[in-house]
Amino acid sequence: MSVDDSLTTYDVQQLRDAFAAIDPQVARFDGPGGSLVPEAVAAAVADTLRAGLCQRGGPTALGAMAEETVVAARAALARFVGLPDPSGVVFGRSMTALTFDMARTLARDWAPGDEVVVSRLDHDANIRPWVLAAERAGATVRWLGFDPVTAELDDLGPLLSDRTRLVAVTAASNLFGSRTDVAGIVGAAQAVGALVFVDAVHLAAHEPVDMVALGADIVVCSPYKWFGPHLGALAADPALLATLRPDKLLPSTDAVPERFELGTLPYELLAGVTAAVEFAEQWGMTAVEAHERALLGRLLGGLAELPHVTVHGRPRRRTPTVLVTVEGVTPVEASRQLAVRGVVAPSGSFYALEAARHAGLGEQGGVRIGLSPYTTEDEVNHLLDTLGDVTAT
The missing domain is CATH 3.90.1150.10 (Aspartate Aminotransferase, domain 1)
Structure with missing residues (x-):
């Protein structure tokens, strides 16, 4: 369903x-x-904790159960945001943490003269990571404003150039409720070769999210906004993620999406994500x-x-x-x-x-x-x- x-x-x-x-x-x-x-989510978290899961994989039934929990959560989150390939789902402590990690990773390829666009309509979690990363790289931050009366975004076009590397924008304002024209922003940004990073935290709690229709390169959300436990999720084309080299421990896997996930995943929370998506689907x-x-x-x-x-x-x-x-x-x-x-x-x-x-x-x-x-x-x-x-x- x-x-x-x-x-x-x-x-x-x-x-x-x-x-x-x-x-x-x-x-x-x-x-x-x-x-x-909902009780179904709380039960999924509690049952997973009681099962005694420790590490994924290996020869034991518990290892297999841990692996199945991760795979199921990726599949559920992918369905929820309309991502065709679940291997593009990355889980993290929060949307904020995931965005900081992604900003540091992407900024390695930025240089003086490059430009990054952020929106004044956004939650600071989709502003400050990019501003700080741009400052460290010597890149220029361009600010997209909005009408204080309507809370509608201004025209993005004048801010774009062939030096624009990324546009970060919200799909819906968590302060005013404004729905932005993500598809239009994506079209304009990608026309100049820029990546688009979309904060769908607020939108996903109220409307279906379809990454294919939006066209965004990266979408982030927070399951605790829509029935789930406290953690963050990032969704992107696995082919894009394969081009990025985040900081990681030497012995940890270099596979996508695991290369972006630091340490052991919280299996109980991932079980809660699956239950939350199933509740939303119901x-x-x-x-x-x-x-x-x-x-x-x-x-x-x-x-x-x-x-x-x-x-x-x-x-x-x-x-x-x-x-x-x-x-x-x-x-x-x-x-x-x-x-x-x-x-x-x-x-x-x-x-x-x-x-x-x-x-x-x-x-x-x-x-x-x-x-x-x-x-x-x-x-x-x-x-x-x-x-x-x-x-x-």
Whole structure:
């Protein structure tokens, strides 16, 4: 079953029953920071720990089980992001760690005069690794801005040249929810011979991801954003990965993708990845997207009726993530008042520091309201009612 297949009817209450951490007394809008984990994923992690896996391969049944766990996780992640060959899947401690490793590796071939494009709309994990790597190589960083009102990216074209080596861009803003035109960016960047590195961490939690359709060279995501355990994943054509020489231990394998994975893999977390993908396949990311889109319409309509609340960013296409501020109330205080009444909506810039600054919000950012597959209409209504009562103290 693919991640686009789904149950006949999207029954949000049935889905909620799969999560032990859901408390009917608490309305959670903190999904962009990390999803709750269904029982099937927790069980997969626990069962793998109890099995006593230690090292892959060898003559033992446990070694074979460890190997099968890794292979299954690569296959599952490849299905989830639409990567044709699972041997292009690399697992790491986090998306941030994987991006730093890849930046250091790619930058070995950069030189003074080369150029790297980063976006002010991005999470810092898809900015700082490239900025630091470019500085060390003597390459020039070109900044792609965005409209502070709409949170739509500016035109990439003027920033590109035959010296552009890489374009790093988000598929969806974790701060404003903006969906970017990844396919268009890829086409423009590849026309000048540049690689495209796409942060799909936020997008993958809300919509199906298709690497073939996007055309990106490298895509990264974080399974803990969509039902899984805490680790990161990178997906690329194995042929591209074979051309790259990351730092590694001398006795460790030079095979792709293992040459990019430092030390023993966390088998229990990989088992959790497989279970998370299977859970997403059971419900269908297309069905998740439709459910969240309907709730987003209710949320945006309700926010428009609250004159003291400002919505920041009005992109043409967006994920169900909305950043707001309340007149006369700091984001921290607004978040606190919501929490007192059982609404979890955190405040800050959420590591999208360049985006918050560019939009004039500073480091305090705003209150981020994130809808999740398990969010209900009643919870959205409760949020709106509560937000309407947030006032300066």
